[in-house]
Amino acid sequence: xxxxxxxxxxxxxxxxxxxxxxxxxxxxxxxxxxxxxxxxxxxxxxxxxxxxxxxxxxxxxxxxxxxxxxxxxxxxxxxxxxxxxxxxxxxxxxxxxxxxxxxxxxxxxxxxxxxxxxxxxxxxxxxxxxxxxxxxxxxxxxxxxxxxxxxxxxxxxxxxxxxxxxxxxxxxxxxxxxxxxxxxxxxxxxxxxxxxxxxxxxxxxxxxxxxxxxxxxxxxxxxxxxxxxxxxxxxxxxxxxxxxxxxxxxxxxxxxxxxxxxxxxxxxxxxxxxxxxxxxxxxxxxxxxxxxxxxxxxxxxxxxxxxxxxxxxxxxxxxxxxxxxxxxxx
Ligand SMILES: NC(=O)c1ccc[n+]([C@@H]2O[C@H](COP(=O)([O-])OP(=O)(O)OC[C@H]3O[C@@H](n4cnc5c(N)ncnc54)[C@H](OP(=O)(O)O)[C@@H]3O)[C@@H](O)[C@H]2O)c1
Numbered sequence: 001x002x003x004x005x006x007x008x009x010x011x012x013x014x015x016x017x018x019x020x021x022x023x024x025x026x027x028x029x030x031x032x033x034x035x036x037x038x039x040x041x042x043x044x045x046x047x048x049x050x051x052x053x054x055x056x057x058x059x060x061x062x063x064x065x066x067x068x069x070x071x072x073x074x075x076x077x078x079x080x081x082x083x084x085x086x087x088x089x090x091x092x093x094x095x096x097x098x099x100x101x102x103x104x105x106x107x108x109x110x111x112x113x114x115x116x117x118x119x120x121x122x123x124x125x126x127x128x129x130x131x132x133x134x135x136x137x138x139x140x141x142x143x144x145x146x147x148x149x150x151x152x153x154x155x156x157x158x159x160x161x162x163x164x165x166x167x168x169x170x171x172x173x174x175x176x177x178x179x180x181x182x183x184x185x186x187x188x189x190x191x192x193x194x195x196x197x198x199x200x201x202x203x204x205x206x207x208x209x210x211x212x213x214x215x216x217x218x219x220x221x222x223x224x225x226x227x228x229x230x231x232x233x234x235x236x237x238x239x240x241x242x243x244x245x246x247x248x249x250x251x252x253x254x255x256x257x258x259x260x261x262x263x264x265x266x267x268x269x270x271x272x273x274x275x276x277x278x279x280x281x282x283x284x285x286x287x288x289x290x291x292x293x294x295x296x297x298x299x300x301x302x303x304x305x306x307x308x309x310x311x312x313x314x315x316x317x318x319x320x321x322x323x324x325x326x327x328x329x330x
Contacts, residue, residue: 156237
């Protein structure tokens with residue numbers, strides 16, 4: 001098998017480290033792995049296939065001969081450096097929000113719109129973590145029953161806000177003053193109905209991402225509304241999802257369909273306390289669904305609960321799956 005030169009930008013971050021781990025776990029055909037981060041990380045190492053690899057400062061020339069560049073260092077860095085990687089001939093798979101809503105840039109979840117991968121012109125965008133786990137579940141349900149409207153409320157892990165956020169939670173739980181703060185309020189013993197910036201209409205940018213990215217990935221115009229909340233968990237994001245369908249469907253039909261959906265695991269036996277939880281989703285690639293039940297307040301309503309590790313399927317694994325599709329050419 002042909003081996004490929006791969007770069008990971010943001011290799012010292014939560015997502016970047018997971019990317020290196022996922023490349024290793026999935027035996028991605030790597031020839032040379034180039035790890036890039038800020039100047040602060042020069043001298044650090046990240047282990048790949050049992051060998052410590054040096055972290056270099058991100059500079060345009062680092063992309064020479066790189067075929068796949070996985071970016072996870074924030075939108076500002078992606079906007080500045082993705083074009084350099086493309087000029088050197090790499091395909092960029094970008095985890096930031098920089099390019100997601102650009103018309104000619106594919107926004108891809110392989111289980112949902114794999115074909116879009118092959119329409120790229122150098123950059124492929126990886127969706128927002130809370131959107132990825134949502135569309136993996138919505139897609140088969142929409143194909144079967146036609147979705148009219150979705151109301152999603154998220155309970156998002158602090159890992160979704162990067163390593164400083166995790167340190168803030170740990171410091172607060174240990175009753176210490178955090179050296180750096182990611183959130184405007186304490187996150188330990190708290191929850192914040194505030195992820196990313198607020199717009200004038202009262203919604204946050206995270207809510208805007210969930211709504212618009214869902215429609216772009218699925219190629220649909222059904223109604224979606226969202227409330228995104230940060231909670232002091234670390235294993236993954238949870239979502240309460242209320243769906244109104246065009247066609248009649250029962251909770252059992254939904255369970256059956258999702259049981260046969262690749263990438264989805266149904267955990268739904270509430271009488272035995274079985275339902276998805278972030279603590280169990282941690283470090284796994286599946287999207288877990290439970291609490292599947294009828295919503296009698298609308299003609300064809302279903303409520304369900306969706307949990308997935310935002311660092312894995314919500315970021316690193318999805319990006320590596322896209323790179324795998326490119327390598328396979330299908
Ligand atoms: N966390 C999630 O669940 C998730 C999910 C989907 C997408 N994303 C996106 O992925 C990106 C990274 O998230 P994260 O959670 O991994 O954040 P993180 O833990 O804070 O890591 C940020 C990474 O970016 C690097 N970086 C920061 N400034 C840089 C600069 N000037 N030049 C080069 N590298 C720089 C950092 O390097 P240093 O260590 O040297 O500072 C670090 O490697 C963000 O765009 C985020 O929106 C995150």
